[in-house]
Amino acid sequence: MPTTIDFAQVEHVLLAAAHAAAERTLPLFRTPLAIDNKLDAGFDPVTEADxxxxxxxxxxxxxxFPDHAIIGEEWGTTGEGRYSWIIDPVDGTRAFISGAPVWGxxxxxxVDGIAVAGLMSQPFVGEDFLASPGRSTYRRGASMQANRTSGQTDLAAARVFTTTPNLFRGExxxxxxxxxxxxxxxxxxxDxxxxxxxAAGHADLVIEPALNTYDIAxxxxxxxxxxxxxxxxxGSEPTGGGNVVxxxxxxxxxxxxxxxxxxx
Incomplete structure (x- = not known):
């Protein structure tokens, strides 16, 4: 792990950026807002919130971090180098426009194409799932605790999530x-x-095909x-996206x- 990265600062930036995002998303959640479609065929919604x-x-x-690369779903890639920030401002836009608080x-x-720190923030519920090398934490308000998976090893006993089985149609x-x-x-x-x-121990498997890097990093x-x-x-590294489990x-x-x- 590079010694030049202060991961306390990385965590601070992750939380500050999520707070800035919430100031844009929360006022628009569960309100009538314009929805654009990114696709000519099919439906891939995007809104002012995204x-x-x-x-x-x-x-x-x-x-x-002005010298770091940024990869975002809506505004593309800027910069280059060993260090990159990968953004999905509203993962689960379909949930967002449907009023369901499972977007984030x-x-x-x-670092060098491998995600080593990250945040999933659900501001309507008030939850943050934050990780950096050596720890994964759950935060809600003033409370904080370590994330720990269930440790399940038995496929027959597993609880599995996917966004929709329709993602698997075809091959x-x-x-x-x-x-x-x-x-x-x-x-x-x-989503x-x-x-x-x-990560918090409430599910055992998540499986989805055709993810982009900003969906999973x-x-x-x-x-x-x-x-x-x-x-x-x-079996390959999932940071860059793909079919993921x-x-x-x-x-x-x-x-x-x-x-x-x-x-x-």
Whole structure:
């Protein structure tokens, strides 16, 4: 780990940036607001909340670390180098525009392409899931406690989350069917909140295909520092996105990866 990075400062910037984002998102949550569609075919919504929150986050990061790269869902990539900040200002925009408080602001910090610190902030509920090397913590108001996964190792007893099974339609459908059949309980519609709940011990698996780096980078250290494991379906590093599965233990991850890989 580079000795030039002060991770206390990184944590401070993560929290300050999330606070700045909340000042843009909360006034618009559960209000009638204009919704734009990024796609010509299909539906990928974006709102003033997404754009404004990312601008606010970028301003905080740029002031503290002007020489670091920033990768954001709404405004693209600026800068380059070993250190990068990866932003999804409103992960779960569909939830946001539906009034469901399972969206979150994701901010990750990566060194040489590997996320080592990150924050998932849900400002309406008032929860922050924060990680840096050596710790993953849950914060709500004045209370703070360590995140710790359930440690589950048994696939048959696992609670599994995904945003929607429709993500697996087509070539991945058999993989979802195998995971569904092998696990005890399945819950949907969680977006980033599902990964945070896994880190806190309330879920055992999260599986989703076709993630972008800004969908997952912030969550990688939150899960790993809580004792969990996370990888792409081929076992590779997930910070850059891809088909991802997160688990409450390395043993459970290995079992899930073996099952996923067995379905062609």
């Amino acid at each position: 754009r404004g929150a990312e601008s606010a986050i970028r301003a905080v990061i740029a002031e503290a 602001t994701l901010i990750g910090f990566a 991945h459908w058999g993989k979802w069917e195998a995971i569904e059949a092998a696990t005890r309980l399945q819950r949907f519609g969680m 980033c909140y599902g990964y945070a709940l896994l 912030a969550l990688v250290p939150i899960i790993r520092e809580a004792g969990g494991a996370i990888a792409c379906w081929d 997160a688990a409450a233990s390395r043993e459970l991850l290995d079992k899930a990866l073996e099952l996923i890989g067995s379905v062609r």
